[in-house]
Amino acid sequence: MSAKDCGHHDEERHKLHRRLFAAVLGFIILVLFIIFLIWLILRPTKPSFILHDATIYAFNVSSPNIFLTTNIQITLASRNPNNKIGIYYDKLDVYATYRSQQITLPTLLPSTYQGHKDVTIWSPFVYGNSVPVAPFLSESLNQDQMAGTVLINIKVDGRIRWKVGTFISGKYHLYVNCPAYVGVGGKVIGNSIAVGSAMKYQLVQNCHVDV
Numbered sequence: 001m002s003a004k005d006c007g008h009h010d011e012e013r014h015k016l017h018r019r020l021f022a023a024v025l026g027f028i029i030l031v032l033f034i035i036f037l038i039w040l041i042l043r044p045t046k047p048s049f050i051l052h053d054a055t056i057y058a059f060n061v062s063s064p065n066i067f068l069t070t071n072i073q074i075t076l077a078s079r080n081p082n083n084k085i086g087i088y089y090d091k092l093d094v095y096a097t098y099r100s101q102q103i104t105l106p107t108l109l110p111s112t113y114q115g116h117k118d119v120t121i122w123s124p125f126v127y128g129n130s131v132p133v134a135p136f137l138s139e140s141l142n143q144d145q146m147a148g149t150v151l152i153n154i155k156v157d158g159r160i161r162w163k164v165g166t167f168i169s170g171k172y173h174l175y176v177n178c179p180a181y182v183g184v185g186g187k188v189i190g191n192s193i194a195v196g197s198a199m200k201y202q203l204v205q206n207c208h209v210d211v
Helices: 003-042 135-147
Strands: 048-062 067-079 085-097 107-108 113-116 117-122 124-132 149-164 172-181 192-197 199-207 208-210
Touching: 048 135, 048 149, 067 085, 067 107, 067 149, 085 124, 135 149, 172 199
Parallel strands: none
Antiparallel strands: 048 067, 048 199, 067 117, 067 124, 085 107, 085 113, 085 149, 149 172, 172 208, 192 199
């Protein structure tokens, strides 16, 4: 075989490789385009969250240095509003804040899959033991204690994935913020029920959701 024939065969082989590569690339682009088109048609809607109630077992402030001990059980519901899209909740941390300062440890909610139009309910405890309060918040916390009412925020921070048929998306950041006015220091406000030494507040509060 001459050098010319070898060069011809090499050129044919390179052409075949290029055609195969172009075919595979075209197939991948077509699949991605179809997935993107389905995504646009279905338009996934973010889940909705409702804070149904909060049971205050402890909300104690110690002084002169301001430390806060908190023990709260909440009932939190999530609803998937989509007709054809499921939601995987992969990792969700729930915790409480006071004026943007985190006052409890994060509690990990169990991972779950939520089907079309399904509702999921969690009832976790969030608690913090002798958490130091920022100095600039001590005056407002003392005032709230004297008034007998306090605004806390129950927050959820985690990751979700969308499921469309057999396709499962990558992970998206989920952030939920649920404001809740509750009584402290024995004061009863709104629709509340005594649960032993604790006080349960019926809130049914819509939460702000970002995805």
